[in-house]
Amino acid sequence: MIIKAAGLFSDQAKMISERLNVDCKIDNSKAKRMLNIEFRDPKKSVVEMAYSLIEHGILPKTSGYKGRNKNF
Incomplete structure (x- = not known):
C-alpha cells in the first residue's frame, strides 16, 4: 500500500509497485541444453x-x- 502511494510521486516506486504480487516464471532449460550449463x-x-x-x-x-x- 505504501509503495503504491509512493508511486504517485516517484517513477521508481511506481515501477516497483507494478511488479508486486506478479509471478515470474523463468525456464533455463535452453541454456542447460545448448550451453551444457549446470546451475x-x-x-x-x-x-x-x-x-x-x-x-x-x-x-x-x-x-x-x-x-x-x-x-x-
Missing part, C-alpha cells in the same frame, strides 16, 4: 553470497557469526 541451487547461492558479503566487510559480523558451514 547452482538458488538457496545455496544466496547463503554463500551472504557469507561472502560478511567476509568482505560489506555486511557486519555479529557476535553470533560462526563462519561458513563446511557441509553446506
Whole structure:
C-alpha cells in the first residue's frame, strides 16, 4: 500500500509497485541444453553470497557469526 502511494510521486516506486504480487516464471532449460550449463541451487547461492558479503566487510559480523558451514 505504501509503495503504491509512493508511486504517485516517484517513477521508481511506481515501477516497483507494478511488479508486486506478479509471478515470474523463468525456464533455463535452453541454456542447460545448448550451453551444457549446470546451475547452482538458488538457496545455496544466496547463503554463500551472504557469507561472502560478511567476509568482505560489506555486511557486519555479529557476535553470533560462526563462519561458513563446511557441509553446506
